Amino acid sequence: MGAIRIVASPDGPQLLIRSGSSERTLPALWLRPRSYDETQRDAVTGQRLVNPHRLPEDLKLIAARWSGALLHLSFSDGFSGLYDPAELADGVTLTDGCPPPRPWRSEEKPDPRYDWIALQDEEILHRALKDFIELGFVLVDSTPTERESILQIARHFGYVRDTNFGPYFEVYSRPFAIDLAYRPVALGPHTDNPYRAPVPGIQLLQCLQNETDGGLSTLADSMAVAEQVRGENPQGFALLASVPLRFEYRDADTQLVSIKPMIELDGHGNMVGVHYSPRLEDIPLMSESDTRLYQRARSRMGELFSDPRYELRFRLMPGQMMMFDNNRVLHGRTAFDPAQGHRQLQGCYIDRDGVRSRFLVLERRHGRGVQSPFDRAAKVAPS
Numbered sequence: 001m002g003a004i005r006i007v008a009s010p011d012g013p014q015l016l017i018r019s020g021s022s023e024r025t026l027p028a029l030w031l032r033p034r035s036y037d038e039t040q041r042d043a044v045t046g047q048r049l050v051n052p053h054r055l056p057e058d059l060k061l062i063a064a065r066w067s068g069a070l071l072h073l074s075f076s077d078g079f080s081g082l083y084d085p086a087e088l089a090d091g092v093t094l095t096d097g098c099p100p101p102r103p104w105r106s107e108e109k110p111d112p113r114y115d116w117i118a119l120q121d122e123e124i125l126h127r128a129l130k131d132f133i134e135l136g137f138v139l140v141d142s143t144p145t146e147r148e149s150i151l152q153i154a155r156h157f158g159y160v161r162d163t164n165f166g167p168y169f170e171v172y173s174r175p176f177a178i179d180l181a182y183r184p185v186a187l188g189p190h191t192d193n194p195y196r197a198p199v200p201g202i203q204l205l206q207c208l209q210n211e212t213d214g215g216l217s218t219l220a221d222s223m224a225v226a227e228q229v230r231g232e233n234p235q236g237f238a239l240l241a242s243v244p245l246r247f248e249y250r251d252a253d254t255q256l257v258s259i260k261p262m263i264e265l266d267g268h269g270n271m272v273g274v275h276y277s278p279r280l281e282d283i284p285l286m287s288e289s290d291t292r293l294y295q296r297a298r299s300r301m302g303e304l305f306s307d308p309r310y311e312l313r314f315r316l317m318p319g320q321m322m323m324f325d326n327n328r329v330l331h332g333r334t335a336f337d338p339a340q341g342h343r344q345l346q347g348c349y350i351d352r353d354g355v356r357s358r359f360l361v362l363e364r365r366h367g368r369g370v371q372s373p374f375d376r377a378a379k380v381a382p383s
């Protein structure tokens, strides 16, 4: 977004902002609530003291002039105040300030790898969080492997999410286990717990022991795969993003059910995430032709998730931990033979927002990134 200019119109002054080769109008109802005047916002929290829902629908800008580098604006409801053009320009695009995702294929050999001790340094943590936000996963070497240390590791990145499995879970083969993850079978690419609302945002899986030849870990980026499927079969993709599936988990004390489409899009059609766990889902009744179209699309998704061009496959060694966005990067493992030795992982979930918050705070602390409107507003003298 570019420069703002004031133009006269028969209805009074208007503010225009450059956007690429065209200009967009900033409506009075959009501008008016963005004031950081002390009568409009609490000075400590930056939270709004007035309710913009109550502004009159026919609100108008009645005067506009430059006051140094700031804009002085007056509105038809009697309010006048100073506005920072940079803050207005930032507000044109709604973003949390984190970098956008960078979809990857395994053939690009992404290897965002960090050392646990080094991650205690804020600069290195900042770099790791940036990688995580862009790629949807990081690998961490030399993590502490005491019982429950996964929680200490998790709290370095965000806030732990408790579930019916407890604050953390242990993955090792046991007879009559309540989930296939706790048997030695192969687990195809999947996201965890699509039957929850909300679905856990981020998963940490740490290897404590692996004495078997098998049990290799896999990761695949659903964003790269889904974009490929969208290009090949737009109609099928649209079904995957709109037809709700039913996911369920049950044991003696729990019954969790959630109904949602496999692919989650935002209002602009951008991918937000994926809920993919063939062993836990049921499709709804559709017409014969839609069922076939749906089948073609989901079968292509499944094929690409396990395609060596998309799937990373590696051995997680004791002390190594992978942290991945559970709504974006699918994980799985190859089968293993418990007769060869013991294989044990511990894992837990953290929320997506905690990691983004930690990244943004580190950006702010080190003077990088977009300044918050509130920080900027501190520079704007009350009118």
Ligand SMILES: O=C(O)CCC(=O)C(=O)O
Residues within 6 Å of the ligand: 171, 181, 187, 192, 205, 215, 216, 217, 331, 332, 333, 345, 347
């Ligand atoms: O055993 C593994 O490597 C992965 C286990 C798993 O996929 C899970 O717990 O969801």
